[in-house]
Amino acid sequence: MASTAFRPSRESHRPIRVSFEFFPPKTAEMEATLWSSIERLAPLQPNFVSVTYGAGGSTRERTHNTVARIVRETNLKPAAHLTCVDATKEEVNEVVRSYWDVGVRHIVALRGDPAEGVGTAYRAHPGGYARSCDLVAGIKGIGDFQVSVSAYPERHPEAPSLDVDIDALKAKVECGADRAITQFFFDNDLFFRYLDRVQARGIDIPIVPGILPVQNFKQAASFAKRTGASVPDWLAARFEGLEDDVGTRKLVAAAVAAEQVLDLLDRGVTDFHFYTMNRADLVYAICHLLGLRATPSAPMPERAAA
Structure with missing residues (x-):
């Protein structure tokens, strides 16, 4: 029988x-779409919002600028993505220190993909x-x-196997990781079987399911193929x-x-991470179904001069 350790009942009232x-915008039009989405979703009071980082650090400056603007202009708590790719430790550490200086206190630490693209050996x-476990230790x-x-x-x-991959997750936890966010999936049973195996390895940090609302099926299927996620026939x-x-x-x-x-919720999941693709309407509707309601934004706190 599957473990229920990661599946609190609704009666727990968590x-x-x-x-x-x-993701950081490339054009003025994309920037307008991004900020419209941020303004739409902010009243749902998310636990945090993350901003991605391109292969080979290709979006480093745009990621930093987007995160810094979130800190300056909103009450949201941003999490900046950071990778190991194409940078020395000191260059990465300088990015980390720059995030600290602008008020960021949460980083999503990733190994990253080679700048040459999918299929290129790291x-x-x-x-x-x-x-990534070395990066976690460095950030901490x-x-x-x-x-x-x-x-x-x-x-x-x-x-080479799921067990080897879980070994890598365990190493990240031992280096200080506070939470894990999953690659998106469409079969919830896969997620719960994974949790059982993770728990059996003694990993006890929160494992937050990553949810990809399908804005465009062909694009989602192509993305899934590149990332190793399966797309069910149904x-x-x-x-x-x-x-x-x-x-x-x-x-x-x-x-x-x-x-x-709603199936995840019925089975006890209470934390969800949404890959928004910088689009708000579908994500907002899903959050409404989860029971979240918009609240008026609080006034921005006064910030000390830099």
Whole structure:
């Protein structure tokens, strides 16, 4: 019988907590879309919002600017993504210190993908952090940051087995990781089987499910293929024939996402991390179904001059 240690009952009255992931914009139009989404979702009072970091650090400056603006202009708690790729330890440490200086206290520590793209073997930078667990330890040595890391219910695409991948997660926990956020998945049973295996290895940090609301099925399926996430046949069938029917596709997307998160909720999950793709409406609707309601934004606190 599956373990229930990670599945508190609804009677526990634990509050539902959500977090949202955004990516830094490349154009003025994309920036307007991003900030419109942030303003739409902020009244839901997320636990934190994260901002991604491109392969090879390609979005380093845009990530930093987006995170710094969130700190300056909102009451949200930002978590900045950071990777080991194409940088020395001192270069990475300088980024960490710069985040501390602007008021960031949460970092999502990742190994990162090679700048050359998918299919290219990862090579540690000479003088850099070799693995994400080393990065976690380095961040913790610089300041009192919360550090989140990644977890893979269907194993990382480069891991030879799920057990080896869980070994990597355990190493990150031993180096100080505070929480793990999973790669997205569409089969909830996969997630719970993963939790059972993680718990059996003595890993006791929160494992937060990553949820990808399907804005566009073809794009989601392509993303899943690159990241090693499976796409069930039933999911493909739900979107079959809707390529040119945007209105119906949005309704089906909402129904699919609602089905997944409400099942997770019924099975005791109370923390959810949403990959928003910088779009707010579908995520907002799902959060409403989870019982979250918008609250007026509090006035921005006065900040000391830098």
